[in-house]
Structures are given as structure tokens and as C-alpha cells.
Amino acid sequence: MSETSDLQPETDETSSQVVELAARAEPAKPPRVLAIANQKGGVGKTTTAINLGTALAAIGERVLIIDLDPQGNASTGLGIDRRNRRCSTYDVMVGDAPLRDAIVATAVPRLSLAPSTMDLSGLELEIGQAKDRAYRLRSATAPLNAGKFVGVNDFSYVLVDCPPSLNLLTVNAMAAANAILVPLQCEFFALEGLSQLLKTVEQVKTTLNPDLTIHGVVLTMFDARNNLSNQVVADVREFMGRKVYDTIIPRNVRVSEAPSYGKPVLVYDLKCVGSEAYLRLATEIIQREKEIRENSAA
Numbered sequence: 001m002s003e004t005s006d007l008q009p010e011t012d013e014t015s016s017q018v019v020e021l022a023a024r025a026e027p028a029k030p031p032r033v034l035a036i037a038n039q040k041g042g043v044g045k046t047t048t049a050i051n052l053g054t055a056l057a058a059i060g061e062r063v064l065i066i067d068l069d070p071q072g073n074a075s076t077g078l079g080i081d082r083r084n085r086r087c088s089t090y091d092v093m094v095g096d097a098p099l100r101d102a103i104v105a106t107a108v109p110r111l112s113l114a115p116s117t118m119d120l121s122g123l124e125l126e127i128g129q130a131k132d133r134a135y136r137l138r139s140a141t142a143p144l145n146a147g148k149f150v151g152v153n154d155f156s157y158v159l160v161d162c163p164p165s166l167n168l169l170t171v172n173a174m175a176a177a178n179a180i181l182v183p184l185q186c187e188f189f190a191l192e193g194l195s196q197l198l199k200t201v202e203q204v205k206t207t208l209n210p211d212l213t214i215h216g217v218v219l220t221m222f223d224a225r226n227n228l229s230n231q232v233v234a235d236v237r238e239f240m241g242r243k244v245y246d247t248i249i250p251r252n253v254r255v256s257e258a259p260s261y262g263k264p265v266l267v268y269d270l271k272c273v274g275s276e277a278y279l280r281l282a283t284e285i286i287q288r289e290k291e292i293r294e295n296s297a298a
Contacts, residue, residue, distance in 0.1 A: 160173040183220045186232040
């Protein structure tokens with residue numbers, strides 16, 4: 001329709017009214033915030049954040065990944081060059097910018113990212129004495145889906161990629177999260193590290209976030225040919241019970257290669273066993289979320 005049409009202004013106004021009424025009738029729900037955490041390095045936190053986020057987006061969810069690791073591997077793995085991180089999670093955490101200014105689109109439809117920079121490594125020294133130091137991320141994510149982020153889609157999931165330590169950044173993620181997702185490498189000392197993480201979660205529940213739960217433990221880097229891997233799976237399932245996801249992420253060279261190309265493995269090689277595993281994990285998480293909602297409503 002041409003700009004000179006007499007109907008155009010009326011149509012635009014009517015459409016705006018319909019959208020406004022719909023928004024009033026059904027307020028947007030806050031996204032589910034999952035912190036992907038483990039104080040041990042090399043267990044697959046960032047790999048899980050990238051590929052779970054991609055898998056959730058592939059099945060129709062709108063996902064935001066918040067990179068809270070100073071190394072910025074989640075940002076690099078999603079193809080966001082360091083030169084293009086003009087506004088980062090550091091700016092958000094120190095209060096220099098709202099979260100909406102840091103959010104960028106990725107090459108994956110329905111998947112967005114708030115990238116990080118090395119500046120985050122000094123955050124604890126900068127805000128360590130602030131009264132709200134543990135709630136910076138919670139405050140930053142609060143406006144999501146509340147109609148305050150113009151031009152930013154509503155998100156159904158926010159995944160927070162935490163650093164490999166139990167520092168102030170990880171505490172912020174736990175204070176902001178609805179639940180913790182724990183990647184656990186199928187190697188020796190796995191349970192030892194898990195025990196320490198669970199103690200930290202209990203401390204955060206007691207002091208900062210009473211509603212925090214363990215969403216689940218995902219076993220990563222599983223090698224069926226290795227007797228140790230099978231023993232770790234058995235031990236973790238005995239220790240954590242139903243909290244362990246049925247899906248196990250196998251060791252897969254395609255999963256390891258994908259970040260060097262700035263792509264999630266589902267984009268790099270959709271048919272590989274790693275991609276298939278992350279799609280199953282996303283489906284399992286959606287199912288658990290459904291059960292959580294049903295139990296809350298009961």
C-alpha cells in the first residue's frame with residue numbers, strides 16, 4: 001500500500017492498539033535463568049552454553065546467552081569478534097550500561113548474546129565493597145520481557161556462562177538464576193568438585209537466593225571405551241539420582257573443532273553425535289521445565 005493511502009494511518013493506529021491490548025491482557029513472563037556453573041575448568045561449561053543455547057533456539061525458544069567468563073570463549077565460539085564487543089557484560093556489571101546495550105544478535109536465529117571482555121577479571125576489585133555486589137546481574141536481567149527493552153525480543157531462556165571458579169561473578173549468576181545446570185566431565189575427581197559446588201549453592205540459597213535449585217547435572221566428554229567414564233556415570237547417578245540428565249554428551253571431535261570456526265556444533269555439523277546429544281538435552285530440559293511448572297501449579 002502506498003504512503004498516500006488514506007487507510008494507512010488508521011491501519012497503523014489500529015494495529016498498535018491491538019498489540020497494546022494484547023500486551024495488557026497477557027503480561028510477558030520473565031525468562032527462565034539457568035546458570036551453567038562448575039568451579040572446575042575444562043568440564044564443558046562454555047561448550048554446553050553455546051550448544052544448548054543453539055539447540056533450544058532450534059526447537060523454537062528465544063535464548064540469550066550471557067557470557068560472564070573473562071576469557072570470553074562463549075563470545076568467540078559464537079563468532080563475535082573481540083573488536084565488536086564495544087559494550088560488554090563488564091559495562092553492565094559495573095553499572096555503566098543497561099543489559100540491552102550489550103545484547104547482540106548471533107548467526108543463529110532466535111539466539112542472542114551479551115559478550116564479555118577481559119575487563120571482567122578485575123570486577124571483584126572494583127565492586128567488592130558495594131552493598132549490591134552480589135545482585136548486579138539480577139538487577140540487570142530484571143527488565144527482560146518487561147517491555148523495557150525496545151527492539152529486543154522477549155526471551156524464554158537466559159543461559160549464564162560462568163567462569164571456572166566460585167568467585168563474585170559466579171555468585172552473581174547464582175543470585176540471578178532460577179536454577180543451576182552443572183556440566184560434569186566423566187573423569188577422576190568429578191564427584192569431589194561437585195560436592196564443593198553443591199555446598200556453594202546451599203550457601204547462596206541461605207544468604208542470597210532462597211528459590212535457587214539444581215536443575216540438573218549433565219555428564220560431558222563421555223568415552224564409552226573408557227571404563228573410568230562408565231564408573232563416573234554410575235557414581236554420579238548414585239549420588240545425585242534423578243538430578244542427572246538422561247542425556248550424556250560424548251567426546252566428539254566435531255564438538256571440539258566447531259569453536260575455532262566461531263560456530264556452534266549444530267551449525268558446524270548438524271549430523272554428528274555431539275549435535276544430536278545437545279538436541280536431546282534441550283528436549284529433556286524443556287520436559288523438566290514442564291514438570292516444574294506443573295508441580296508449581298499443583
